[in-house]
Amino acid sequence: MDIRSKIADANKIVIKVGTSTLTHENGKLNLNRIEKLARVLSDLNNQGKQVILVSSGAIAVGVQKLGLQRRSVTLPQKQASASVGQTMLMKIYQKFFEEYNQVVSQILITKDVMDYKDRKENAQNTFNTLLEMGIIPIVNENDTISTFEIQFGDNDTLSAMVAALVQADLLILLSDIDGLFTSDPRMDSSAEIISLVKEIDSEIDSIASGSGSELGTGGMITKISAARIGYTYGIDTIIANGEDPKIIYKILKGEKIGTLFLAPNNL
Secondary structure, three states: OOHHHHHHHOOOEEEOOOOOEEEOOOOOOOOOHHHHHHHHHHHHHHHHEEEEEEEEOOOHHHHHHHHHHHHHOOOOHOOOHHHHHHHHHHHHHHHHHOOOOEEEEEEEEOOHHHHHHHHHHHHHHHHHHHHHHOEEEEEEEOOOOOOHHHHHHHOOHHHHHHHHHHHHOOOEEEEOOOOOOOOOOOOOOOOOOOOOOOOOOOHHHHHHHHHHHHHHOOOOHHHHHHHHHHHOOHHHHHHEOOOOOOOHHHHHOOOOEEEEEHHHHOO
């Protein structure tokens, strides 16, 4: 049996979308793409799958709304922008999901929720209850009080922690990259995508930390870190290009899309 064919059996799925997927180059929201994403996730929910969306983009939206210069925004300004942008982003999500009769919720957490037993259990209970009710939770880091993802990960690490928290079957990281390449495809025409990773070893770390590590908003390093967390918790992780949200269908059909980091229990 083909390894990827097992992905079709995934029921509880965490899907992370990066800022570059949700916005145009000028920082404004890509409404067409968000609408397509809402349609795909609502359809998956109608199929009986449990879906959690981890969404970046709040800071970019807030920066645009406040008229700040993206390259010179200070950390406190990013936190303020997140506060403004998050409300705008959720309003847009609610509008599009409602068109498909899909209820969504907002959850703002920090990745250290896994470090405290009571907080972890409370978060698990909330997620499980929402999923059992057919609601799609939309998750972002609480950027107004925490700065880890602002500085280091564009929610890559957070999405992996959410996947671990809910014991997901699959983590999908959607960004502006097709997957992990042998080298930077912008600089090396012979670069090839690595379709399958069975072990995140020093060679994979070396590729991620090389010249191609900044191909995505959060960088490849944080995506590999997310995949490593998934590996630890027995969760398959796929890095793929989110330009067309319908790619999620192809992934769940077991098509050879992006880079699959296979959890050890699935080898």
